[in-house]
Amino acid sequence: MVLAATSPLTRKLSAFAVLSEAELAVLAGLHGRRRCFAAGRDMAHQGQADQAAYILSSGWVCSYKLQPDGTRQIVDFQVPGDFLGLRSVLLRTSDHGFEPIVDIEAAEVLTGDLLEVFAQTPRLAMAILWAASRDEAMVVEHLVGIGRRDAGARMAHFLLELGARLALVGLGSREGYDCPLTQYHLADALGLSAVHVNRVLRQLRENGLVTFREGHVTLHDYRGLVAFAGFDPAYLDQTGPLLT
Amino acid sequence: MVLAATSPLTRKLSAFAVLSEAELAVLAGLHGRRRCFAAGRDMAHQGQADQAAYILSSGWVCSYKLQPDGTRQIVDFQVPGDFLGLRSVLLRTSDHGFEPIVDIEAAEVLTGDLLEVFAQTPRLAMAILWAASRDEAMVVEHLVGIGRRDAGARMAHFLLELGARLALVGLGSREGYDCPLTQYHLADALGLSAVHVNRVLRQLRENGLVTFREGHVTLHDYRGLVAFAGFDPAYLDQTGPLLT
Known part of the structure; x- marks a missing residue:
């Protein structure tokens, strides 16, 4: 429970919904598969299929699109508490790449994990839709x-x-x-x-x-x-x- | 059921999830409060609070942001099957205005309606998150x-x-x-x-x-x-x- 109470995603979603103990526990469950990624190495490239989404817990990431002529448009930066590639996991093919700017820690989230969370608590589903809308x-x-x-x-x-x-x-x-x-x-x-x-x-x-x-x-x-x-x-x- | 089977939103969400009869019925329920809006008259203006979202069933709408100098950036156009102002209802204050380009028909959706849908069927919640991600x-x-x-x-x-x-x-x-x-x-x-x-x-x-x-x-x-x-x-x- 300490984890859920203090994770950046919990802090962020609490701006939208007052979360119950049960909801906090479900959210903590999403942080189970923690992984580290090194700065400067792509976590996902544009056009990649079947990839996971992540919840960023520490560090910064940039998401970008490459143009055919090789120029890069950075679409946004992700900071702790943000989802990485939530769009990619829902849209099947990643429409963008993302790359850690510093060494980061993130929790892996699969479509099945999200479906389970949505089934357990509709309020958390709304909160995640809120976060996506804010993005x-x-x-x-x-x-x-x-x-x-x-x-x-x-x-x-x-x-x-x-x-x-x-x-x-x-x-x-x-x-x-x-x-x-x-x-x-x-x-x-x-x-x-x-x-x-x-x-x-x-x-x-x-x-x-x-x-x-x-x-x-x-x-x-x-x-x-x-x-x-x-x-x-x-x-x-x-x-x-x-x-x- | 005819309504649910043929509504543009149903067609669109079916590209993401094969919907059961029960899910189609829940989706049909979201189309209960139908309203018409005339071309050229703002449905919501930037900065407005407490507004509804809509599911567009016929016609075209544009969503835009006004800059302090009066110039207008159109962010996107909405076509049948798209949500209007889903972001506005979740983010409380509308970050944009939207205006029908022709006379339109749309179904009003409130935060409570969405919560109810999410509670009834997590797959539909995922499908709506998919639609928001695609937007x-x-x-x-x-x-x-x-x-x-x-x-x-x-x-x-x-x-x-x-x-x-x-x-x-x-x-x-x-x-x-x-x-x-x-x-x-x-x-x-x-x-x-x-x-x-x-x-x-x-x-x-x-x-x-x-x-x-x-x-x-x-x-x-x-x-x-x-x-x-x-x-x-x-x-x-x-x-x-x-x-x-």
Whole structure:
């Protein structure tokens, strides 16, 4: 029970539903098959079939799509408490690849495990659907970012989103958070060149809003950054449980 | 039972799971509160709380996000069998607006209805999670399209995706489909100007690939268009039921 009470996924889902002891136990059961993966080595590649999904318990992962011309679009980053490849296990063929950014620990989840959880507790099924919906809302924001936001607002919005997600699982605050991403990751996620990323980060720092240096993001002026980015965190739905 | 057997949502979910009579009956029950909405009038606006989700049974809808500067990014179009605002009902505050493109008919679904369905049949819960995952996979493709594909490939990919989705619910084929979208819809979805959309469509027509005219998309050369777009439909997962 200690595991369930403190796992990042439990913390995250508790933002949607107040979970009973029985539900917490079912959730703990999903964390049974723990595995470690090394940084930089693909866990799944695009087009792969019959793969497992994972619940990330520590570390960072990026999910990406390769284009025929070899360019890479990073779709999202996963942080502790996030599912990896939930879509892949449901859609049979993985529509994306994912790769650990640092060494990670994750629990393997198969379709049968999910079906069993759903049969045992419909509220947990709703909570997992909530998490999937929230993931989709983030991808939508990234789409809007690339389609409609200038580079500065796009970067600011992205850093605020990461901060809010990490805060939900106890890994960040309005002051800042640890972040292992390189400028190449940021470039591939935001549709910018690494040089452009560098310039945008310098401007944000010089304007006293945020500093990203040596693996740490420092939010100097949270409100100023929110205004600059036009960041409305409602899509992250972190205001407290809906199902009580 | 006739309703359940023939509703577009039933056709769609049957691509994921072979549904029993009992499951079909539960799905039919979700279609109880039918409502009509007029073209061009918002069904939900961004930031609205406490709204319902809907299952679209006839007509087309677009979901979009407005930016602070008033520009609109269309995130996706919904066709019969799709959920409208499933994310909104789970995430409490709608992160997007949606607007019927033509007069539509849709069945209202509340959080309580979903919980009841989930409690009655975990397989249907999995199927709905599958549909949500597929929606997310489409948004991911749109993100990649805007981030990494040139205007021609982006348009071709988009028209092929729509065709595949419509074919799944019996509303299209590899020869073509009816489509009520205007060039303004296409522009707002693909991040292009209406003039640019016009030019791209003309080029695709002149190359003998596809004609979009008077509310109908004609696919002259399906394979050629697939090659031109780099279209791999695996992310739509329409190859037959996984859960049997």
